[in-house]
Amino acid sequence: MAEEKNLVEVSHLKQYFPVSSGFHKVPLKAVDDVSFAIKPGETLGLVGESGCGKTTVGRSLLRLYEPTAGRIVFDGDVLFDSGESYDEKGNVILDEKGKPLIKNPVKKNMLPYRKKMQMVFQDPYSSLDPLMTVEDIIGEPLDVHHLYKNKAERREKILSLMETVGLNAEHAMRYAHEFSGGQRQRIGIARALAVNPKFIVCDEPVSALDVSIQAQVINMFEELQDKLGLAYLFIAHDLLVVHHISDRIAVMYLGHLMEIADADELNDNPIHPYTLSLLSAVPIPDPKTARESHRIVLEGDVPSPLKMPKGCPFRTRCAYATEECAMHRPPLTDRGNGHMVACFNK
Numbered sequence: 001m002a003e004e005k006n007l008v009e010v011s012h013l014k015q016y017f018p019v020s021s022g023f024h025k026v027p028l029k030a031v032d033d034v035s036f037a038i039k040p041g042e043t044l045g046l047v048g049e050s051g052c053g054k055t056t057v058g059r060s061l062l063r064l065y066e067p068t069a070g071r072i073v074f075d076g077d078v079l080f081d082s083g084e085s086y087d088e089k090g091n092v093i094l095d096e097k098g099k100p101l102i103k104n105p106v107k108k109n110m111l112p113y114r115k116k117m118q119m120v121f122q123d124p125y126s127s128l129d130p131l132m133t134v135e136d137i138i139g140e141p142l143d144v145h146h147l148y149k150n151k152a153e154r155r156e157k158i159l160s161l162m163e164t165v166g167l168n169a170e171h172a173m174r175y176a177h178e179f180s181g182g183q184r185q186r187i188g189i190a191r192a193l194a195v196n197p198k199f200i201v202c203d204e205p206v207s208a209l210d211v212s213i214q215a216q217v218i219n220m221f222e223e224l225q226d227k228l229g230l231a232y233l234f235i236a237h238d239l240l241v242v243h244h245i246s247d248r249i250a251v252m253y254l255g256h257l258m259e260i261a262d263a264d265e266l267n268d269n270p271i272h273p274y275t276l277s278l279l280s281a282v283p284i285p286d287p288k289t290a291r292e293s294h295r296i297v298l299e300g301d302v303p304s305p306l307k308m309p310k311g312c313p314f315r316t317r318c319a320y321a322t323e324e325c326a327m328h329r330p331p332l333t334d335r336g337n338g339h340m341v342a343c344f345n346k
Contacts, residue, residue: 004039004040005039005076006037006038006039006073007038007039007040007042007074007075007198007199007231008037008038008061008072008073008074008199008231008233009037009071009072009073009074010034010035010036010037010057010061010070010071010072010073011035011070011071011072011073012033012034012035012069012070012071012084012086012090013031013033013034013035013057013060013061013067013069013070013071013072014029014031014032014033014034014067014068014069014070015030015031015053015056015057015060015065015067015068016028016029016030016032016068017030019306021306026306028305028306029255029305029308030053030056030255030305031053031056031057031060031255032254032255032256032308033090033256034053034057034070034252034255034256034257035257035332036250036257036260038199038231038232038233039231040198040229040231041225041229041230041231042231042232042247042248043225043231043232043234043245043246043247043248044232044233044234044246044247044248044249044250045234045235045236045242045243045245045246045248045249045250045263046058046233046234046235046236046249046250046252047236047237047239047242047249047250047251047252047278048237048251048252048253048278049237049253049278049302050237051302052252052253052254052255053252053254053255054203054204054235054237054252055122055203055204055235056255057233057235057252058119058201058203058233058235059119059201059203061201061233062110062117062119062201063079063080063110064119067080067082068082069082069084069100070082070084074113074116074117074199075116075198077108077113078106078108079106079108079110079113080106080107080108081104081105081106082102082105083102083103083104083105083106084100084101084102085100085101085103090331114141114144114145114195115141115145115195115196115197116195116197116198116199117197117198117199117200117201118192118193118195118197118199118200118201119192119200119201119202119203120185120188120189120192120200120201120202120203120205121188121203121205122203122204122205122207122208123208124181124184124185124187124188124208124209125176125181125184125208127188128176128184128187128188129176130175130176130177131175132175132176133172133173133174133175134162134167134171134172134173134174134175134176134179134187135155135158135172135173137176137187137191138158138161138162138187138190138191138194139154139157139158139194140191141191141194141195142154142157142158142194142195145195147194147195155172157194158172158194159172161190161193161194162190164190164193164224165186165187165189165190165193165220166186166216166220167183167186167187167190171183180213181208181209181210181213182209182210182213182216182217185205185206185208185209185217186217186220188205189205189217189220189221189224193224193228196228197230198229198230198231199230199231199232199233200230200231200232200233201232201233201235202221202232202233202234202235203235204235204236204237205217205221205234206218206236206238206241207236207237207238214241218241218244218245221234221245222245232245234246239267239278239279242263243263243264243266243267246263247262247263248260248261248262248263248266248338249261249262249263249266249267251266251272251274251275251278253274253313253314254302254303254305254308254313254314255305255313256313256329256342257332257340257342258272258274258275258314258341258342258343259271259272259274259275259339259340259341259342260332260338260339260340261337261338261339261340262337262338262339265337265339266339267279269339271335271339271341271343271346272314272341272342272343272346273296273314273318273319273320273343273346274298274314274318276296277296277298280296281296298317299317300316300317301316301317302317303316309326310326310327311324311325311326311327311328311329312325312326312328312329312330312342312343312344313329320343320345320346321345322344322345324344325344325345328344329342330342330343330344
């Protein structure tokens with residue numbers, strides 16, 4: 001049986017933002033050499049502490065931010081390729097002048113792909129236009145991509161989308177400020193579904209919601225995935241939520257991927273010291289088990305993305321760091337069954 005091809009492929013993605021430092025511009029390395037793939041109908045969870053670059057990965061993947069470097073492939077089409085070449089160890093090949101060797105860069109017009117790739121934003125309060133009715137918010141993608149023949153068909157599609165996400169038809173003429181946080185997020189999800197996408201970036205879609213509402217929205221994401229065959233990049237910092245919804249999980253730290261594995265494998269057999277620390281901080285509902293569990297507290301400060309340490313980005317807080325960690329950045333290596341870890345000593 002042939003292996004199912006990837007729907008999304010991200011290779012060596014970099015996103016640097018120029019920041020003023022005195023009289024000079026210094027690159028803030030928000031995302032630095034991130035690679036992963038997502039199959040059709042799969043959910044890849046992306047976790048890490050605040051500021052590690054999770055949201056930037058999602059926005060760069062959809063080219064809401066134009067990537068600094070890397071390659072993005074969607075459904076076999078190259079959407080972006082900075083043209084850099086890499087050796088077997090993943091290092092950029094340089095020309096005679098010491099600059100990256102660039103061959104055949106690609107920057108495709110994203111408008112045709114917006115129908116296939118959508119995003120659900122973190123804050124349902126700021127991602128919806130307060131001057132537009134729910135009908136116009138959900139209908140805007142239909143207008144942009146000309147996905148109806150007449151106004152009757154437009155309204156029919158909008159009401160069908162509202163029903164899909166659990167909103168009533170009488171909500172159509174109301175404004176976003178008249179709804180609760182959970183309802184607003186449902187409006188945002190309906191807007192993303194309006195163009196019948198294959199892939200959705202979910203940028204912390206439940207972090208701004210009450211816990212009771214979070215479960216409803218998560219269940220709705222799962223039902224929509226089963227019904228429509230959607231693939232998700234699910235960005236969050238709540239490991240319990242990510243483990244519940246994800247097929248695989250990727251762990252980020254300071255713009256780098258530390259570990260990628262199947263959700264159950266990562267939860268039961270974490271390898272990277274940073275993943276171990278994250279999982280040890282997850283609240284355990286059973287008091288007896290919680291008392292017996294060992295919390296791994298990281299020491300030291302998080303380095304500035306403006307002055308990243310040489311070698312492994314986690315070494316300044318790692319109990320296993322050696323001289324090799326200070327000299328070289330560990331590549332992601334397969335520890336079996338697709339469990340990828342970027343660590344020399346674990």
